[in-house]
Amino acid sequence: MSTDRRLLSRHAEELVTEALADTRVVLINGARQAGKSTLTRLSTEATIPTSVRMLDDPATLLSARDDPTGFVDHDGLMIIDEIQLAPELLSPIKLTVDLDPRPGQFLLTGSSRVLSLRHLPDTLPGRMEIIELWPFSQGELTSTPDRFVDAVFRHGPELEHTSELRRRDYLERVTIGGFPEAVRRTPRRRSAFFDSYLATLIERDVLELASIERHGELLSLLGLLAAHTGGLLVPAAIAGQSGIPRTTLNRYLELLTAVFLIKRIPAWSPNHARRIVGTPKLAFVDSGIACHLLGQDAHRLGEPGGAAGPILESFVQMELARQLTWSQQRGRLYHYRTKEQREVDAVIESPDGRVVGIEVKAGATVRAEDLAGLRDLARQAGDRFVAGIVLYTGGQTLPYGDRLRALPMDALWRLEP
Structure with missing residues (x-):
């Protein structure tokens, strides 16, 4: 059995690719260390993102919290990693995709069930598809x-x-x-x-x-x-x-x-x-x-x-x-x-x-x-x-x-x- 995770494909990759083709916001939700960031990279190899925002970075997180509307302003596809760290971004994301209904605008990841977050704003009903990523299957x-x-x-x-x-x-x-x-x-x-x-x-x-x-x-x-x-x-x-x-x-x-x-x-x-x-x-x-x-x-x-x-x-x-x-x-x-x-x-x-x-x-x-x-x-x-x-x-x-x-x-x- 190979233990090199770079050689192991994920079944969820096809699900993410399909969702980005017809859904405005896609959320990869799963356990910490389950491979969400790697899956995000593999799923978007054919589509070069205009912006990749890693909320694990303190400066990036501070920017997201200080100016959430400006933070999500972009063209093409924006990837935001660990969205649960800044749930205040979901409201401006909702406004953005309501004004422009094109699919494939945001790819988010989260290591907590986003719907469980405290003080969660409107959770993008009808605009977001959630794909759960588990640790590797056999x-x-x-x-x-x-x-x-x-x-x-x-x-x-x-x-x-x-x-x-x-x-x-x-x-x-x-x-x-x-x-x-x-x-x-x-x-x-x-x-x-x-x-x-x-x-x-x-x-x-x-x-x-x-x-x-x-x-x-x-x-x-x-x-x-x-x-x-x-x-x-x-x-x-x-x-x-x-x-x-x-x-x-x-x-x-x-x-x-x-x-x-x-x-x-x-x-x-x-x-x-x-x-x-x-x-x-x-x-x-x-x-x-x-x-x-x-x-x-x-x-x-x-x-x-x-x-x-x-x-x-x-x-x-x-x-x-x-x-x-x-x-x-x-x-x-x-x-x-x-x-x-x-x-x-x-x-x-x-x-x-x-x-x-x-x-x-x-x-x-x-x-x-x-x-x-x-x-x-x-x-x-x-x-x-x-x-x-x-x-x-x-x-x-x-x-x-x-x-x-x-x-x-x-x-x-x-x-x-």
């Missing part, structure tokens, strides 16, 4: 198709795949994660990167969104959340374990979501009204950070009592979340859990209501009871149920009856539509 790291979502909706239970990867190989991958800096480092240096990354995230990005006085409390909470990776996110239970008041905890969870550290995966139900009150699951955007917070390398993960099961579940959920940003098949990501505790780790529902269920198993064998949740989901979805797939660490495709089968986990990034 397909981007291995130059493989990354089209599982398209393949499963097109071929359903007819999918076939074999793999030479085994459990240890997958555990190595999840401990590395997808941040460009982490991918190219040795394990010891990777750990140093994660420490620095988390400290910067709390000290800088979170403080851009809200005033946090007890930074240590938030760092401690991260370790507790890592222990809940792949599980239900019940704020009352976490508040009790952490000693953090419930209202403060909810605020922290919103902030950690806004800086792309965690993701809440909502519950699926055939009754849309119930989805709103269903308990979400917790996933870490990057599996490497989750493993770092747990203090577990590939060997520790694989030991009895290790976190291999929930970490691999969260890893698969986030690979699916990444794919849904570029797949031809549109869909939304959920999980499924009944009162009888029948569960499916990931459910993808298309706009026309078709449903695919994905169960994740850390072992190399699949038992009949491992498919109980998928069978229950199939009954609930009825004719809308496309397929139920168990992704496991074995090497063969195994059929399990009507619309159900097990596939090696790397089918996620190796299958083509």
Whole structure:
């Protein structure tokens, strides 16, 4: 696997290029150090920007805040990096593109969810397209198709795949994660990167969104959340374990979501009204950070009592979340859990209501009871149920009856539509 990020293409590059062709303002929004600046450069190689403004530079930021209207005055394409540092620029950008509706006028990047910024002005509805950039997917790291979502909706239970990867190989991958800096480092240096990354995230990005006085409390909470990776996110239970008041905890969870550290995966139900009150699951955007917070390398993960099961579940959920940003098949990501505790780790529902269920198993064998949740989901979805797939660490495709089968986990990034 190449670790030279200059050689790794990003699926989002095509999305940015397409958006600039028909949209006035394009925002690349994603985690710090995920490669937004590099993506911006690659996406605009054919269009020489008239202005590139890096708000990380103190003098540039001061200029933006002192004269936001003059700052955005330009011809052609203007790139503004880290727009969340100067949200006051969004109002003059809106005025500019209202007066001149040509596409491709502004390309912005942000390392916080811009819609979460305090005192945010009108967020350019109908004028701005937001493209989320995650840390590298496995397909981007291995130059493989990354089209599982398209393949499963097109071929359903007819999918076939074999793999030479085994459990240890997958555990190595999840401990590395997808941040460009982490991918190219040795394990010891990777750990140093994660420490620095988390400290910067709390000290800088979170403080851009809200005033946090007890930074240590938030760092401690991260370790507790890592222990809940792949599980239900019940704020009352976490508040009790952490000693953090419930209202403060909810605020922290919103902030950690806004800086792309965690993701809440909502519950699926055939009754849309119930989805709103269903308990979400917790996933870490990057599996490497989750493993770092747990203090577990590939060997520790694989030991009895290790976190291999929930970490691999969260890893698969986030690979699916990444794919849904570029797949031809549109869909939304959920999980499924009944009162009888029948569960499916990931459910993808298309706009026309078709449903695919994905169960994740850390072992190399699949038992009949491992498919109980998928069978229950199939009954609930009825004719809308496309397929139920168990992704496991074995090497063969195994059929399990009507619309159900097990596939090696790397089918996620190796299958083509």
